[in-house]
Amino acid sequence: xxxxxxxxxxxxxxxxxxxxxxxxxxxxxxxxxxxxxxxxxxxxxxxxxxxxxxxxxxxxxxxxxxxxxxxxxxxxxxxxx
Amino acid sequence: xxxxxxxxxxxxxxxxxxxxxxxxxxxxxxxxxxxxxxxxxxxxxxxxxxxxxxxxxxxxxxxxxxxxxxxxxxxxxxxxxxxxxxxxxxxxxxxxxxxxxxxxxxxxxxxxxxxxxxxxxxxxxxxxxxxxxxxxxxxxxx
Numbered sequence: 001x002x003x004x005x006x007x008x009x010x011x012x013x014x015x016x017x018x019x020x021x022x023x024x025x026x027x028x029x030x031x032x033x034x035x036x037x038x039x040x041x042x043x044x045x046x047x048x049x050x051x052x053x054x055x056x057x058x059x060x061x062x063x064x065x066x067x068x069x070x071x072x073x074x075x076x077x078x079x080x081x
Numbered sequence: 082x083x084x085x086x087x088x089x090x091x092x093x094x095x096x097x098x099x100x101x102x103x104x105x106x107x108x109x110x111x112x113x114x115x116x117x118x119x120x121x122x123x124x125x126x127x128x129x130x131x132x133x134x135x136x137x138x139x140x141x142x143x144x145x146x147x148x149x150x151x152x153x154x155x156x157x158x159x160x161x162x163x164x165x166x167x168x169x170x171x172x173x174x175x176x177x178x179x180x181x182x183x184x185x186x187x188x189x190x191x192x193x194x195x196x197x198x199x200x201x202x203x204x205x206x207x208x209x210x211x212x213x214x215x216x217x218x219x220x221x222x223x
Contacts, residue, residue, distance in 0.1 A: 009129055009201035010212040049214060054199070057134040073131055073199070077214035080128070080135075080159055080200030081112045081171045081191055 001026050001068035003033070011051075011076050014043040030055065030072060031062035050077050082156040083139035085132045085200075090158055095174045099154035104176035108183035110191050112171040114164050121206040128161045128170060131199040135159065138198045142190050150186040152177045157190060159200055170202070 003022050007015040024036075030053040038045040053060055054073040066072065082098035092109060099107055114126045143155035153176045164170045171194065175186040194200075202213050 006131065008131055008199065009203070010214075012129075054131075054134055057131075057137055059197075073134065075131070075199055076201070076212070078195070078197065078199055079202045079213035080130075080198045081195045 001066070001070075003066060003069075004071045005037070006071065006073040008073070009076050010049075011044070011047060011074050014047055015041060016043070026068070027065050029062065030060060030064050030066060033066065033072065034074065047076075051075065082158065083136050083143060084158045085130050085135055086158055086160050087162050088160070090160055090169045090172045092169070092172050092174075095156045095158050095172045098156035099174045099176040101153040101176050103178060104153045104183075105178050106180040106183035107174055107176045108180070108187040109175075110171075110173040110187050111169040112191065113169050114166050116166045118204060118206070121204070121208070123166065124205045124207065125166065126164045126170065127203045127205065128159070128164060129201050129203070130159065130161050132161075134199050139194065142193045142197070145193065146175060146186040146190050150175075150177065150182040150189065152182050152186040155186065155190060157194065159194075159198070161200070 005020045007018055012018045052075040054075055055064055055070050096107055116123050139157040146152050146155045156174045159171045173187055173190045175183050177183040204211050204213055
């Protein structure tokens with residue numbers, strides 16, 4: 001399946017990009033996807049802070065299973081306002 | 082009105098968005114850039130958003146305020162990009178029949194925004210820069 005990945009703030013700086021499209025075989029949870037990304041991108045591996053996930057612009061819990069063409073956002077602690 | 086803007090916030094526009102004939106009170110809040118934070122001298126703040134989701138979450142907060150406080154209308158506008166000392170990064174307006182609901186709804190809205198809306202600020206201070214995170218001190222850039 002195809003996934004669009006979005007990175008923000010400190011995570012965007014570590015990833016070196018705000019957006020990435022990947023192909024992989026499902027099924028996979030967001031948490032497992034994150035672990036795979038950390039394995040493939042060492043600078044993401046060194047991020048140990050809190051992280052939330054959003055799929056198609058809604059927060060999801062770590063065990064959410066991803067569907068084809070999902071937009072997955074990796075959300076470090078927010079600091080609006 | 083639930084918007085992300087890249088230009089100076091005009092509070093009058095935010096107020097206009099919540100005017101209602103049946104409202105006897107409009108409470109407003111502006112978050113502004115402060116010149117110091119936990120001992121650091123702040124030069125400016127820079128905001129980044131996930132705009133589509135930020136608008137959805139701000140609209141969600143608006144619905145919560147209307148439901149939990151009986152408010153008539155809610156508007157939230159957040160600025161992205163550089164916000165200089167003294168400038169507003171966020172504006173909130175809440176209208177209600179009476180002032181208790183307007184004040185309380187407005188307070189609730191900014192507290193909730195700081196919990197859930199996908200917007201981040203980077204603090205440029207004398208000596209460096211740091212992404213502000215859940216910890217009061219922020220996550221050091223590395």
